Amino acid sequence: MVVDDLRGAMFSRSRSKDRQPRVRWRGALAPPSGFDSLVSVGVGVSGPVALWASAEGAPKLHERDEQPGGASFPRTRPSAEPAVALAAYNDSLTAATVAVIPALSVAYPHVQQFPDGAFLVVGARCSWTDSGPEQNAIVIGADGRIIRRGCLGDGLQHVQVAADGTIWAGYFDEGVFGNLGWGGPNSPDPLGAAGIVAWSRVFEKTWELDPDEGLVADCYALNVAPDAVWACTYTDFPVVRIADGHEQVHDTEDVTGPSGIIAAHDRVGLIGTYRDPSRLIVGSLTDGVFTETSRTNLWAPDGAALPMAQVHCRGSVTHFFSNRDWYTFDLNEFE
Known part of the structure; x- marks a missing residue:
C-alpha cells in the first residue's frame, strides 16, 4: 500500500498510559532467508502478505526521478530489477508460503495472494506510451x-484480492484524472477514472463505479470484507458500501482524511483524520447517513502513542505495520 506521511503514519505524540482502546501487538513478521528488508506489506484473506528484498535491492523499488527545481517523481520501474521474496503469513509470524522472483520489474509494489496460493504484485505507477501501457500487474x-x-x-492507492479471486483496486487522484500519459488528447482515459474498480484474475474489468458520477477523486480507504466492499473517498468522505454490484453512499459529518475503514455488523469505524491519524470514529448507517456514536483514539498496548505505521483494513480488523511489527484492532472488541 502507498501511504503518504499524513494519511498513513500513526501519530508520534506522547499520550497518557491509561487510555483505551488499545491495539494488540501480534509480533514481528519473520523475513524469508536471504531477504531482510521489508519493501511492501498487505493483508490478504488469510493474513499478512509481504514483499521482501535484500538491503541493497530494496531501495531500487522506491526510486524517484529528480527534476530541476527540487521536484521529484516516483519511477514506474526500478533502474535495476532486484530479486525479491513474496511471503504469505496466514495469520502467523512465520511465512507459510515463500516464492522467490529473481528480478522484479515494477516499482512501489502492492502485494496480495489469490485463494489458490498464487501471488499478485502490482506497481502503483504506470505510464501510457506510444507503444501502449506498461505492464504493472504480475x-x-x-x-x-x-x-x-x-x-x-x-x-493505485489500494489493492486487495477477495475470497473469490476478484482484484479490487482503489485509485488516488492521478489514477482518476490522469497523468504519465493517461487522459491526454491522444491517449486513453485513465483505467482508474471510476476511483474503485474490480478486476478479474486475467486483468479484465468486471465492475466499476460510474466515472461520470464523480464519487471518487481519491480513494482514501478501502476494505474488501467477506460480504461487501467498503470505502471512504475524497472529496466529501462518505461511507461507501458495495455489494451485489451496487453501491450505497452514506454521508458523513466532520470526517476528513481517514486512512482506514472497518465494519462489524451494523457498525462502521473510520481510522484516522488529517489532524490525528490515531482517531477512531464509530457510527451506524441509517437512511443514507453515517451517524456517529463515538469518537476516541487508539493507543499502543502499553498506553503510549502508536508508532508510525501502514494501515490496512479487512472486515472488522485494522492492521498496522510498523516496519516488521504487526498490530491489530478489531471493531468487534470495542463497545
Missing part, C-alpha cells in the same frame, strides 16, 4: 514462476 505462482502480466492503470 501474477506469480507459489513456485516463483510468472504466470501472467497485465495492466491495472496508474495511481
